[in-house]
Amino acid sequence: MSMTIKEIAKLAGVSQATVSKIINNYDDVGAKTKERVLAIMKEHGYRPSYAAQSLAKKVTRVIGVIYAGKINANFNHPFFVEVVSAFKKAMGLEGYDLLFFSNEQFHQEDEDYLARCQHYRVDGCIVIGGEEVEPSVYDVDKSDIPCIGVDIRLSGPKSAYIMTDNLQIGTLAAEQFYMNGSRRLGFIGGGSASHISNERLEGFQQTARSYRLEMRKEWTVQGDFFEESGFEAMKELLQNDELPNAVFAVSDLMAIGAMRAVKESERVRIEEMAVIGCDDIIAARHVEPPLTTVRQDKEKIGRMAAYMLNDMIHGRIEGTGVKLDPELIVRSSCGSKRRYVT
Structure with a gap:
């Protein structure tokens, strides 16, 4: 049977709140206390709830994926398949999952990407550019949700883009x-x-x-x-x-x-x-x-998109546009x- 925070706290002689702070990397816990609690957790094989950590940090570790416009509706162009594959791998190493949004209601009045992003509380979005882009894409761009565009120029307050020259x-x-x-x-x-x-x-x-x-x-x-x-x-x-x-x-x-x-x-x-x-x-x-x-360089585009989005999520960079050289x-x-x- 897996242990609980209450049992870890009792063994370490600290409060449950202290254990929770250590799990979520708060910096107001003493080094010796943190070391003792982590040692007990390791000894007993305790693994904190992923959902609990996300809730405490007010993050979901979920990235929305929007294939904007008609050209990408089927997700099957090999260029974008390779770009998103590299993006997925890089974001996965940072602890994120991807949530793909449907655009089957293309250009319909109820096509609202921003509302869906807010409903699922995504930490950020990647927008894959196509043609005849739905207006709702730009609602996400203008919001406070960090966004990275691939082959689409985004200019919102927390947006950036990357494409080949x-x-x-x-x-x-x-x-x-x-x-x-x-x-x-x-x-x-x-x-x-x-x-x-x-x-x-x-x-x-x-x-x-x-x-x-x-x-x-x-x-x-x-x-x-x-x-x-x-x-x-x-x-x-x-x-x-x-x-x-x-x-x-x-x-x-x-x-x-x-x-x-x-x-x-x-x-x-x-x-x-x-x-x-x-x-x-x-x-x-x-x-x-x-x-x-x-x-x-599809691999580089995908990885750079992931690194830039992750840095925007954590406030390390502001929105910018990046163009890569072709070969x-x-x-x-x-x-x-x-x-x-x-």
């Missing part, structure tokens, strides 16, 4: 096409309303202009970050009378779909169409040809050998 992602893709000898560039975006996609396009276009690379309006098409949309976008692009000889897709899944469309096309061979994706998901290295991509990973779909394609 999306302008630089576009720049790296365009520079690699230039180094590869490609001169006519196409683009497959994640939707005209996506700020992530638009920033990558901006960096891509700026760099293309600086190297005098050709980009036409009809060579820019939109998808939704997933494979099937990349397939359909490339099919649409291939209907043009004149074609680009290189295409940058803003996600690896869309790039993989785009390469599949090229393989099925009778207009162009896959060897004649350079393709670059973004994210460096596991599948990128296993498709044929292996996909050149701009890598986002170009060159594979066969757009190799590094310079070649001029006419």
Whole structure:
């Protein structure tokens, strides 16, 4: 039978209140008393109630997870899966559990993330950015609940965000096409309303202009970050009378779909169409040809999000925005050998 606080207090010759203070790390208990009580607890295998500790400290050790907007409604994009996995592991080591909020009532009047955060008394929230974000997300951002955004800019009094530098992602893709000898560039975006996609396009276009690379309006098409949309976008692009000889897709899944469309096309061979994706998901290295991509450090994003949120919860840092550098990973779909394609 497990011991109680009352029994521990009796053995140590102290009050139950003193034992409770020691369990909850209060600093107004003498060192010798604390040492004696902890020794008795260890000797008898006493483990304090997790719930009791949380109640005493007015914390729940629970972090709310909000997948904001339509694009992330199914929780199944590999980029975010890896980010949240790293976040979960880092927060778990700090003693937190995760509570996933449903957004099945997308854009409904009763979709109230703030009320649910308050109901479950979460200590903080991570918000995973998507498109057409529910207005209630920003109610949480403006509240006194510490929040960390991934791929969404939060600016509330206790909020911060982290993302990869999306302008630089576009720049790296365009520079690699230039180094590869490609001169006519196409683009497959994640939707005209996506700020992530638009920033990558901006960096891509700026760099293309600086190297005098050709980009036409009809060579820019939109998808939704997933494979099937990349397939359909490339099919649409291939209907043009004149074609680009290189295409940058803003996600690896869309790039993989785009390469599949090229393989099925009778207009162009896959060897004649350079393709670059973004994210460096596991599948990128296993498709044929292996996909050149701009890598986002998903592990680092997840861990940094956890560290920043934990520090905000404990008042060690204030809200800020952090942008991480991407890395170009060159594979066969757009190799590094310079070649001029006419």
